[in-house]
Each structure stands twice: as C-alpha cells, then as structure tokens.
Amino acid sequence: MKNAISSRQNPIFKRVRDAIREHDGEIVIEGPKQVADAIAAGWKPIVVAERGEQAILPLPDRQAGLPVVHFTNELFDQLSDTRSPQTVLALFERPHHDANEILARRDTVAVALDAVQDPGNVGTIVRLAAAFDAAGVLLLPGCADAYGPKAIRASAGTILNVPVANITAHDLRDAKLIVADMQGEAADPPGRDAVLVFGNEGAGVSDDIRRAAKAIAIPMSKRVESLNVASSAAILLSRSFASR
C-alpha cells in the first residue's frame, strides 16, 4: 500500500498543475499509453503521477528508478480539464528544437502554421506531421502552443516525436512555400524540399506568405468554400508522402 498525496499544497502537485497551466519550462503528457510510449522512446520523465494508490503503468516502464508519486483520486482529478480524466500523467522538460535544423532537412517537407489558433488543430497537425514523416512543425506568430494540454491530447502521443519550433515569416525567406488555395493549380505538393503552410481557421495564411508561396488547389465541390485546416493538412501531407 502506498501513501497517496492528498494535499493541494504538495510541491510536486503544484509543479504538475503549473506545467499544465503554463507549459513553459515543463509540460505534461497524460495517459498510460502516451506516458509509456514517451518513456519507451527514451524521454526521461521528471516525475510520473498515478491516480490512487495502485501502480498503473505496466511493469517494463517502471524500471530504471522511474520517479513515481501517487495522488489521491480527488487530487488527481483536479488536474484534468476533460470529462474523461486519465489515470497516469508525467512531467517532462519542454523540448527545444531549432527551426534551422527543421528547415535544413532536404529529404522531406516541413509544415508551417500561420496563426492557427485552435490547439486541437495544432495537435492534430503535429500527429499528421508524424504520420507523414514531415521534418517538423514551425509555428508562426499567433498559433496555439503545441505543448498545451489540448494540443498534446490531439497529438495522440506524437508530440515528443515531432520537432516543433517557433519562427517568424522572415525565417521562411529562402524556403519553397506551398499553400492550399482554391485558386491554385490542381497538383500534388512536392515530396521534399518545401514547406507546406497552413493558415488561420478564418483568415487563411497572411498576405506576405501568400505572395511568396505557390498555391495548390485541393480538387473539391464548388458548393464548399474551404476545408478545415487540419483536413487540408491531412490531404496535402498524405499526397506529399505518396510522392516521396
């Protein structure tokens, strides 16, 4: 029987709670599978927190002096903002990636997001970048944080496998930019050596990007004006992967 922490004043509880709120220096991954996958991929958790007094993570993940604490059910559930709270979460250092390394890859494409505000869209696109072997996800100003809880959840455990970096439009000055645009040419995007840029949910990509980019149209019914940004990303990234 373990002693589960029950106090909101506990320093580990406060540190996890702050990481969920601020996801600044440290971030939180939720879910037994997601935490186990991160550990299996070589990420070292600062601490793993389990709900209640029982061990939850499967045994192989518990080796090598894994730092585990237990929160009472009541305390653990205060950490979740969803209706279906998880039973395990883990605190990790927030990863730092270099935009230039992402842009330097010549064997695949990179993804850039321009003021994509919905964290669910950002996380879904991180998952797509993993699925279609993109070099990484570059966040232009105005995007939701890819390391916030909603984005991490939408990334379905892929957030630690995909390099993410903040950039400005200036950083893209030498890249071959591709945007999805109904007025563009109906062609597949390149498989490599290009940046696919996806824009804000309402306004699309900014004018500077649009002027510098090649526009590719996704063939679709004339009855519809646009696709959801994550749907556009799914279609173009899958076509880019197929032509690689």
Next chain:
Amino acid sequence: MKNAISSRQNPIFKRVRDAIREHDGEIVIEGPKQVADAIAAGWKPIVVAERGEQAILPLPDRQAGLPVVHFTNELFDQLSDTRSPQTVLALFERPHHDANEILARRDTVAVALDAVQDPGNVGTIVRLAAAFDAAGVLLLPGCADAYGPKAIRASAGTILNVPVANITAHDLRDAKLIVADMQGEAADPPGRDAVLVFGNEGAGVSDDIRRAAKAIAIPMSKRVESLNVASSAAILLSRSFASR
C-alpha cells in the same frame, strides 16, 4: 430602435435554448454567414434571433417576412457555450433524411460513421462530405448527434446541405463497404457505389463491419499507429472524389 427581449421566461428564448440543448425537433444554426447561407439555400427559419437591438443579418436575407427577434446582449450570451459567442442564430426544423435514398445514389459514395463519439469529428466529416460530394452521412449507433451545437459548428455551415440519417449495421448489408485499415491494400477508394465507413476514435469500426468491408491502407510512416478519424476521412474522401 427595437425592443430587445430580456427575459429568460420569454417563450421564444426558451424554445431556442431547448433546441440547443436537445436538438430533437428543432435545431439551431449560429453565425451571420451560416444563417444567411441557410436562408439563401432555401431553408426557412422558424425564427432568427439577433444579439442586441441592431439589425445584423445583411439586407437581402431579411426579405420575405423573415421572422426576426432581438435578445439583449446578456440574454443572447446565455445561449452560447463557446468563448466567442455569435451575434445571430436561427431556429430551423430538424431535417429528416431517408437512409435508403442516400444508399441508392450510384454516382458517388456515402459515408457511414460507427460510434464516432466526438461531435467535432462528426461535424468535420459532414463538412468533408459536402466538400467531396458524398451522397450523405449515415450514423451507426453510438455516434454524436450531427445536429448538436458542436457538430453544427464544426460543419461550418454545411450541415443543412448534407443528408444525414441514422442507420443500423443491418441497413448496410447490401452495400460495398470500405474501411481504412493499416493492414489493408494500399489503393485509392472507389469514386462511386460504395460506403466509406469510419470508426470510433479509440476502437475503430466494429467487428461486423470490419469483416464485411474491404480494407484500404493509407500509406504512412510506420512510427504512427493511426490517424484521427476526421483526417482519415479527409484523405479517403478526397481520393474518392479525385477518381470520380
């Protein structure tokens, strides 16, 4: 200067609020553009509600005896569960479509959803069905209601243009079923005369459907186990459209 309704006891207010909660006999479309589009497409609103005392819908939409009421800002904002509430909403009769008519179309594909629980996913797939001219969206048991507020919002104004009907697996017994499955053949889905079935966010499609269906794999990295259901739908529906 109009007299804006301020009372929560007002019968029109209560009817709109009940339609948002229950979306049973009547449903609510939010947003000036979405409401204007629905009216332009020939749908007759039971009532249009505007926020505050000013007219908001553009003039052409106000013709032909459009029934408009005004709610005070405070009252109107009680109707929204989002952080960015709209300024116009309209009450419509809930559409009723016949699954057999959707299945009878031979010139395109239909979409079926099997226990897709997230209303955002259901609404996003309705939008994709509109974008890629699918015959309609068939909801197997366990799906979120396509006419609930979150699903309608995710459909981005397309909900009234896409036939939606509830079905059971038995209704699909004569259809050519296609499912996305990593173990399947890497091929494009047919352009017509088939039903593309997408499954639950965690469990995928049910065993009965899986056994009866042809499995198609979306080529992707081996590092990732699956795609978000709406991402899979985006990719397969766009490929179906391209081969039509």
